Amino acid sequence: MTLETVLLVASALLAVGLYGALSQQVVVMVMMGLELMIAGVLLALGGFWWFLSPDPSGQVLLLVVLAAMTVEMATGFAVATLLHRRAGSDMTDMATELHE
Amino acid sequence: MSTVSTVSTVSTMGLVDVAFWACALVAVAMGVLVFVVDSMARATYALAASFVATGGALLLMQQSYLGVVVVLMMVMEMAVMAVYMVMFMGMNPALMPMSMVHSHRAAIGVAVVTFVALGSGAVLVPWPERRGSPSPDVTEALGTAIMESHMLVMMVVGPVMVATIVVGVLLSSSRTRYDRMGDDLDQPALDPPALERREERR
Numbered sequence: 001m002t003l004e005t006v007l008l009v010a011s012a013l014l015a016v017g018l019y020g021a022l023s024q025q026v027v028v029m030v031m032m033g034l035e036l037m038i039a040g041v042l043l044a045l046g047g048f049w050w051f052l053s054p055d056p057s058g059q060v061l062l063l064v065v066l067a068a069m070t071v072e073m074a075t076g077f078a079v080a081t082l083l084h085r086r087a088g089s090d091m092t093d094m095a096t097e098l099h100e
Numbered sequence: 101m102s103t104v105s106t107v108s109t110v111s112t113m114g115l116v117d118v119a120f121w122a123c124a125l126v127a128v129a130m131g132v133l134v135f136v137v138d139s140m141a142r143a144t145y146a147l148a149a150s151f152v153a154t155g156g157a158l159l160l161m162q163q164s165y166l167g168v169v170v171v172l173m174m175v176m177e178m179a180v181m182a183v184y185m186v187m188f189m190g191m192n193p194a195l196m197p198m199s200m201v202h203s204h205r206a207a208i209g210v211a212v213v214t215f216v217a218l219g220s221g222a223v224l225v226p227w228p229e230r231r232g233s234p235s236p237d238v239t240e241a242l243g244t245a246i247m248e249s250h251m252l253v254m255m256v257v258g259p260v261m262v263a264t265i266v267v268g269v270l271l272s273s274s275r276t277r278y279d280r281m282g283d284d285l286d287q288p289a290l291d292p293p294a295l296e297r298r299e300e301r302r
Binding site: 006074 | 116117120124127128131132134135140143144147150151154157158160161162163165166169170173177180181184185201202203204206207208210211212214215218219221222223227228230231232233234235238241242244245246249250253257260261264265267268269270271272274
């Protein structure tokens with residue numbers, strides 16, 4: 001386990017998540033992609049912390065990323081619920097009111 | 101004596117490496133499976149497994165608190181997601197085949213380019229040496245940091261979480277008192293509250 005390998009795994013997670021966030025149509029699946037991307041960021045930050053500068057400030061940054069993940073998830077679910085109520089759908093392609 | 105300690109250090113390092121690669125493999129493979137399996141329930145379980153493995157990798161880097169929080173949070177989150185699927189999709193999520201994608205090739209291209217760019221950066225950048233060493237109790241150090249030197253972070257994260265709760269409730273509720281009684285709550289109610297309606301039905 002070295003910094004390079006941790007970062008490689010984190011890049012793989014981020015890339016897979018990016019694919020999901022770009023390609024999926026269902027809002028919940030898009031959120032899963034975003035979550036995977038944040039997991040990659042978490043892992044990379046953990047690697048930086050452990051291999052470069054293991055003092056508590058880095059961990060506080062990790063905590064902030066974790067909080068961002070929670071906010072993303074809760075708000076995402078709420079927006080998906082709103083979409084479902086208003087449009088009866090949970091697909092991103094049908095939420096185009098701003099485009100029209 | 102030194103030979104014994106060297107051997108034990110090497111075997112510990114070996115174990116950590118094996119555990120890390122196992123976690124890494126599970127995290128990435130399950131992450132890919134999320135978008136390969138044909139039902140949303142399986143995707144949810146795959147994502148949960150991927151996150152548990154990510155938490156495991158964090159644990160290997162001595163982040164006992166954050167690693168455990170990641171695992172606990174994601175398991176709960178996937179439980180919420182399962183409830184959500186049953187609530188809104190009205191289906192047996194395990195049996196419903198599903199493939200709903202757009203711009204498939206472009207997305208794969210962007211993902212591969214991202215991985216190559218980030219991965220080559222990770223390998224080619226001459227990373228500096230480690231500075232300092234972790235405190236004996238990493239969790240205690242984190243707790244002290246957010247309650248002392250980095251208290252501002254905690255003071256910001258707290259209200260953000262409360263705001264998230266308010267936003268979540270507001271966005272997802274179908275009909276609030278503002279819908280019924282106007283923005284200033286001074287109009288007569290548009291429709292009887294749920295209790296009265298229930299009594300009328302009787």
